[in-house]
Amino acid sequence: MLIKRIQFIIFIFVTTITPIYPQLVLNDNATFTQRGLSVLVFNNHYPEGHQGGVEIILHDERIATNGDLRLEPTPGQWDPLPTIKDPVTDRKNKSIQVSGEYSDLDISYTIRVKAKDEHILISVDLAQALPLQWVGKVGFNLELFPALYFGKTWHMDASSGIFPRQLNSAAQLNRSKNITIAPLAVGQRLSIAPESPLQHLLIESRQSELALYDGREPDNNGWFIIRSLVPAGATENAIEWIISPRVKKGWQRDPVILLSQVGYHPDQEKVAIIELDVYAEKLGTADIIQLLPDGRTKKVFSGVPKRWGRYLRYNYATLDFSSITESGIFYVNYDGIWSSPFRIDKNIYLKDVWQPTLETFFPVQMCHMEVRDRFRVWHGLCHMDDALQAPTSHEHFDGYRQGDKTESRYKAFEHIPDLNQGGWHDAGDYDLATGGQAQTVYTLALAFEAFNVTIDQTTVVQEDNFVALHQPDGQPDMLQQIEHGVRYLLAGYRSTGHAIIGIICPTLQQYVHLGDAMSMTDNQVYDASEDVLPAPNYRRGRMDDRWAFTNRDSGLEYRVVAALAAASQVLRKYNSDLASECQKTAETIWSFESRQNPVRHLAAYVPRNLFAEKVLAAVELFKLTKNARYRTALVELLPEIRESISATGWAVAQVFAELHDDTFDHDFFKAIRKYNEEIKKQNSENPFGVPYQPRIWGAGWSMQNYAMKQYFLHKAFPELFDRENIFRVIHFVLGCHPGSHTSFVSGVGSRSLTTAYGANRADYSYIPGGVASGTALIQPDFPELKEPWPFLWQQSEYVMNGAASYLFCILAANKLLSE
CATH class of the missing domain: 2.60.40.10 (Immunoglobulins)
Known part of the structure; x- marks a missing residue:
């Protein structure tokens, strides 16, 4: 029996043809191209990050994305996604075919994209007509980048309007009292920004109506969306679009x-x-x-x-x-x-380059504190009800998961005391991921040890949970930040006997919270005896407390060992009791872990390379104690050091001269020389002279981490590792990177990222000194840093360990250039 299929045809017409490409062609990168225009077909697979499906790059701006069959008019971050198979390219016939399905809904389809002259034909074939319950729900969506079109006009048939800067009156109640989204306009022919020749797009539907939506309902980070529904019972040519980007003849991007x-x-x-x-x-x-x-x-x-x-x-x-x-x-x-x-200037890194990160970003991110900045309150006292024991056998969002045991003495939803201290809100969200917290403490401790940063611009009163920016209190700010991170790390050991995976809110409603951190929870400890069914409600003491995920992981244990040992070294004169507890805890962990078989718990923010973490822990304990047991451990770990020299060599370089082992020295030097040759090769592969590996996420943080390691390698082996390796990474982060000349560090440099994915992103603002990951790659070859747009976390989000490694790099450069 022949299977009838719905064909979904979209034609993309180019209104002005260039002499170089009289028509769109399918190139070697599986992209339809014409001078000034590229059409991508599922080159990218990150739709929740607005990166996937059919995409249009017009005059070097990605104006449209996520062209695909969706179940909602304005899909949110966690709405269902189809399973997509790899595209199949037929260059001879200038076509690309992609298959997708919503397997649990019995909806399967194939998208065929074909170039014909100056047109792109896109057909979507369904294996069978839509199930009745999905009629009126399934449609083809195409998203438009909002910031490019704010204030520009749209024209739908006889109606017209201006793309709004903010969401206006989009929600409405249907007969069932459910909230639905009202379109801005409905019609057959949509002209977008005709007054802007470089952004003009014309879309015409031959059958089903076009609907233009403001996709920022229900989610702040949505884009404008053009959508046509698949009609009931339709089989062939159910929907036909004609999309005509206006391409400027002979267009050439400015240098x-x-x-x-x-x-x-x-x-x-x-x-x-x-x-x-x-x-x-x-x-x-x-x-x-x-x-x-x-x-x-x-x-x-x-x-x-x-x-x-x-x-x-x-x-x-x-x-x-x-x-x-x-x-x-x-x-x-x-x-x-x-x-x-x-x-x-010879004092180029002395002022206004690293200070915003330490003076503003770090204090603003401090959890369990009230943070004031002159007239401004960055956030009130927050999360003082931390934390409840996470339920067992639970897969949470953002990669958190709890195994079949709590590995603590607490039952599910029982309050774990003393977790309401220390730590930083991890990124643009508010969780406390122990792996990231430990890495941040470790980096700050190494920075203080190497550069003795005594600047004092912040008041921190731990006993009052109070922070005031730009008010000196007589104590080095960096040591106060190290102390704050250590308080969080030690709290886990005091409460559960090992490092916890982290603390995160229980509901998605809280996870997407864009407001004062103080208002995420009521700061009242939940009492399980008062609630039969633990579910959020609207009374004081309600179950809005964050959850602690408490499984043990040996790699995470070793990472915390390195952080606590390094912190102990620098806190000795500042807070001797805390320094002693750090050392005692670190040595206790080492003694326990080194006698046990390693335990792995796969979850987000848990380190993957257990042996590399063990090497770093041994290095820091040896630096701290000079105990022969840690020297012996390092010598025995030589095979693992050789195997992961890029992750461990920089740390071993700090102590190898004290190990006094000829075999170790010989093999270590050999591995270091080989690694240096690998670096030279990587640096030669791009014009920036850095080991740049472009991916969906920007590469700034990973390169800063590389540069930090290069500092220690340069200090140990200056004849091998050039200090310019560090400087080139700094230049990259501060503006010398592909696709954009914007500094990734907010408020630093003549032009910087001042609309970023921080806690205040709903205000299209930034946090001074926050460090974004930066330019991302739109496959196959388009480097992108969208400005001004604060909702692409893969490009403009801040994280704590990224801020810490940036601090280290700038301080390292300042020292090297002043020697």
Whole structure:
């Protein structure tokens, strides 16, 4: 029997054809391209992050994404997603085929995308007509990037409007008293931003109506959505769209000048990178212009950049102006395109570069505290009802999970005392992931040990749970932050005898909380005896307390050992009792874990490389105690050190001279030399000279972690590891990266990320000193940092360990350049 199929046809017409590509073609990267236009077909698989399905990049801006069959008009982050198979490309016939299904709903479909002349034909075939209960619910969605269209016009048939900056009157009650979403407009023909030639898009439906929705209902991070429903009983050509992007004839992207938005030390290499459209055939002249105090300018350097070649989507050229060592304010002018101003100064990293991170971002993120900043209250006293024992055999959101045992003396939903102290809100959300907390403490302790940072701009009163920014209290801020992190780590051992996996809110409603941290819970400890069914309700003492996930993991134990041992070293003169507890706890953990078979608990934020964590723990305990047992452990761990030299070599480099073992020295040196050659190869593979591995998430944090390790390797082996490895990462983070020249560090540099995925993202704002992961990769080759848009966590979210490694890198550069 022949299976009737619904065919879902979409035509994409290009209104202006360029002489280079008279039609869309299917290239080697499985992308339909024309000069100024790219159409991606399931190259990306991250729809909850607005990255997937059919996507349109028009004039170097990803204007549309997530073209796919969906069950809701405005899908949220946790709504059902289809299972998608790998695309099958047929270059001969200029087509791509993708199969998907909602297996539990008996809905299967195949999307076929074909280029014909200047058109793209997209057909979606269903294996059978929609089940009756899904008629009026299943449709084809295409999302539009909101920030690009705010304030621009839309025209649907005879009606028109302006894309609103905020959500307005989108919700309505149906007859069943359920909330539904009202479209902005319904019709057959939609013209988007006709007044903006570079963003104009025309969509026409031949049969089913188009509906334009504001996708920020029900979720703040939604995009504008165009949708057509699949009609009941439809089999062939049920929906046909004609999509016509207006492509500017002969369009060419302007050059982008990539450099550190902060500037350079006179003794650093100074290389500006010119990012060029692939159609830019000739290289222009670049000038270095100095701005004088009276407003006049002076050309101090001129030259033609050196062609580097193709990387990802663009061509690159480099301009080396290391010969300029005079202090001052400078610009790069390339063919009439001007960079942001930057400084050259011997004190370039001494002020206003790392301070915002320590003085503002770290205090703002402090949990279990009230945080004030002059007239402003960043947040009130929060989460003082932490925490309830998480239920067993439970898979939670954000990767948290509790095994079939609590591994504590507490029953499910029973309050665990003393967890309401210390720690930082992990990122743009409010959880306390112990792996991240320990890594942050460890990095801060290493930074204080190496650089003795005594700056004091913050008042911290632990006994009163009170923090005041820009009010010195006579104590080094970095030590106070280390103490705060240590208080959280030790609380787990006091309560359960081992490190807990972390603490997180129980409901998704709380998880997406965008307000004062104080209002997430009522700060009243829940009493299980008063509630038969533990479920959130609206009385004081209700069950809104966060949950503690309490399984033990040996890799996490060793990570905490390293953090506590390093913290003990630097806290000794500041808080001797706390330092002693850190050392005692760390040595107790080591003694226990080293006598047991390792225990693994797979969950988010739990380290994967157990032996690397063990090596770091042994290094820090040896540094702290000089006990021979830790020296012996390191020597015995030589095979694991060789195997994971990139993760362990930097730590071992701090103590290898004290191990006095010839075999160890020989094998360690051999592994280090091999690793150095690998780094050189990686650095040569892109114009930025860094080990850049672009992925869905930005790579800034991982490269900062690499640079921190490079500092210790450079100190131990300066003849092998160049200090410029560290500096180039700093330049990358501060603006010299692909696709954008924006500093990833909010409020740092002439141009920085000032709309970011922090706790105040609902206000389209930022937290000074927060460090985002930065430019992400839209497969196959499009580097992207969307601005100003605070809701792409994979690009602009802050995390604590990213902030800590950034602090370390800047302090390391300052020390190296002052030696």
